[in-house]
Amino acid sequence: MLPNELRSQIIAVVGPERSLDSDNDRFTYSYDGSFVPLVPAHLPDLTVFPLNVDEVAKVVRLCNEHGVPLVPRGAGSGRTGGSIPVKGGVVLSLERMNRILEIDRKNMMALVEPGVRTIDLCKAVEAVGLFYPPDPSSWTVSTMGGNIAENAGGARAVKYGVTKDYVMGLEVVLADGTVITTGGKAVKNVTGYDLTHLFVGSEGTLGVVTKILVRLISKPEAKKTLLLMFATVDDASECVSDMLSSGIVPASAEIMDKTSIQAVARFRKVDIPAEAEAALLIDIDGPQKLLDDQAVAVAETGRRHHAVQIREAGTAAEADELWVLRRTMGPAVAAIAKNKIGEDISVPRAALPEMIRRLGEIGKKHGLTIAVFGHAGDGNLHPSILTDLSRPGARERVDEAVAEVFRAALDVGGTLSGEHGIGITKKPFIEEALGKGGVEALRAVKRALDPKGILNPGKIFE
Numbered sequence: 001m002l003p004n005e006l007r008s009q010i011i012a013v014v015g016p017e018r019s020l021d022s023d024n025d026r027f028t029y030s031y032d033g034s035f036v037p038l039v040p041a042h043l044p045d046l047t048v049f050p051l052n053v054d055e056v057a058k059v060v061r062l063c064n065e066h067g068v069p070l071v072p073r074g075a076g077s078g079r080t081g082g083s084i085p086v087k088g089g090v091v092l093s094l095e096r097m098n099r100i101l102e103i104d105r106k107n108m109m110a111l112v113e114p115g116v117r118t119i120d121l122c123k124a125v126e127a128v129g130l131f132y133p134p135d136p137s138s139w140t141v142s143t144m145g146g147n148i149a150e151n152a153g154g155a156r157a158v159k160y161g162v163t164k165d166y167v168m169g170l171e172v173v174l175a176d177g178t179v180i181t182t183g184g185k186a187v188k189n190v191t192g193y194d195l196t197h198l199f200v201g202s203e204g205t206l207g208v209v210t211k212i213l214v215r216l217i218s219k220p221e222a223k224k225t226l227l228l229m230f231a232t233v234d235d236a237s238e239c240v241s242d243m244l245s246s247g248i249v250p251a252s253a254e255i256m257d258k259t260s261i262q263a264v265a266r267f268r269k270v271d272i273p274a275e276a277e278a279a280l281l282i283d284i285d286g287p288q289k290l291l292d293d294q295a296v297a298v299a300e301t302g303r304r305h306h307a308v309q310i311r312e313a314g315t316a317a318e319a320d321e322l323w324v325l326r327r328t329m330g331p332a333v334a335a336i337a338k339n340k341i342g343e344d345i346s347v348p349r350a351a352l353p354e355m356i357r358r359l360g361e362i363g364k365k366h367g368l369t370i371a372v373f374g375h376a377g378d379g380n381l382h383p384s385i386l387t388d389l390s391r392p393g394a395r396e397r398v399d400e401a402v403a404e405v406f407r408a409a410l411d412v413g414g415t416l417s418g419e420h421g422i423g424i425t426k427k428p429f430i431e432e433a434l435g436k437g438g439v440e441a442l443r444a445v446k447r448a449l450d451p452k453g454i455l456n457p458g459k460i461f462e
């Protein structure tokens with residue numbers, strides 16, 4: 001419970017019109033895009049919406065002085081419960097700090113506030129011929145601050161990398177309210193520890209990000225989209241490996257299993273050959289004159305791996321139509337069962353067929369359907385467990401299956417998360433992934449930067 005005097009002091013910083021604490025508002029800021037049950041609810045005591053770094057620093061300082069938890073929040077689209085205030089306290093929503101402050105065309109960089117939506121940055125830089133590649137599927141809602149905190153990735157990661165590959169510098173409010181600036185526009189920079197990348201992926205536990213400097217690249221001249229159908233998932237994943245090792249680096253290489261494809265086919269007309277068990281959606285981009293040859297090479301690789309259907313989009317509209325399959329996959333898969341528990345694991349590319357096989361075995365063992373789709377080009381899969389959690393024993397079966405999914409990922413040399421972070425949902429497994437010493441090293445960093453443990457407590461590790 002927030003002491004009344006502290007509540008009034010915090011409200012005085014941002015003003016009552018940017019402070020919420022009614023029962024309804026507290027509930028609104030108690031959950032995110034994860035699959036964490038809503039009961040019991042994790043209600044914040046107060047949610048505030050600062051407009052600038054001074055307000056952020058004042059609120060953080062007050063919370064630190066009184067040892068009150070403070071949870072930074074972007075759009076709340078996180079998949080691992082990162083912005084859920086599990087210990088109550090103050091939710092600090094950055095959503096109104098949403099200005100693109102600069103697009104520096106000469107240096108090819110952009111400076112933004114943390115509440116800028118990913119898609120808005122992408123569109124703004126594309127309008128001047130530049131390109132910001134990280135494209136999480138949630139980009140129409142997710143914020144740049146959330147992307148930094150989770151080191152978000154997307155379909156284009158196979159060729160262009162993830163958020164960390166573009167962050168040049170940050171402005172961060174530390175737990176005691178000190179404001180620091182890391183990195184900068186100098187491309188080469190070895191001045192002290194690389195604090196910029198310490199904050200990337202730190203899930204709001206080390207500081208509140210208030211400005212973000214990202215590098216941009218030139219917008220690719222042209223793009224082509226191909227959809228390949230295969231009679232086995234193995235053929236599809238082998239095809240991606242073959243493509244990459246023969247020097248074709250697609251901008252995206254998305255894999256989808258039969259359950260996932262059929263889920264979309266329930267509400268959209270999709271041309272699926274009867275024998276298709278898997279699909280690969282491939283984007284290639286670059287200079288127009290090279291694309292036709294690359295498209296031929298992609299199709300040939302597909303044929304070498306027994307593709308049963310190959311479609312190449314002739315126009316941008318046709319490409320969009322092929323991408324509908326992947327873009328609507330999450331909701332479509334969710335619609336075929338009462339509950340969908342979507343996960344995020346990342347394995348070495350060569351282990352993809354083995355991982356997909358193990359997912360099938362885990363599903364069979366627990367009597368659960370597991371739909372599999374994800375970013376095959378970088379080994380990042382999203383297995384989705386489909387079930388009815390109201391059935392007796394279903395929750396326990398799902399929990400066991402999820403634990404086995406994580407262990408299988410570790411076993412084949414992979415990791416707990418490719419892009420969604422650890423938050424609260426994967427916290428029980430972090431020691432298996434990093435070892436005792438590894439987790440203790442994380443704790444040492446946390447203690448050094450946030451000795452009172454006020455920043456997003458209860459996340460990543462206890």
Ligand SMILES: Cc1cc2nc3c(=O)[nH]c(=O)nc-3n(C[C@H](O)[C@H](O)[C@H](O)COP(=O)(O)OP(=O)(O)OC[C@H]3O[C@@H](n4cnc5c(N)ncnc54)[C@H](O)[C@@H]3O)c2cc1C
Pocket residue numbers: 032033071072073074075076077078079081082083094114135136137138141142143144145146147148149150151152153154155203204205207208209210330419420456
């Ligand atoms: C349908 C759907 C599809 C998705 N697809 C993808 C995908 O393709 N790739 C991907 O990577 N993710 C994906 N996600 C997950 C999610 O969108 C990302 O993790 C995103 O980066 C979260 O951004 P957000 O603004 O919603 O952050 P929130 O959910 O509000 O917060 C996420 C974490 O960031 C911290 N945080 C937020 N802002 C700040 C800040 N300014 N300073 C410090 N910490 C901060 C929070 O405390 C929390 O720990 C998807 C989610 C959904 C619902």
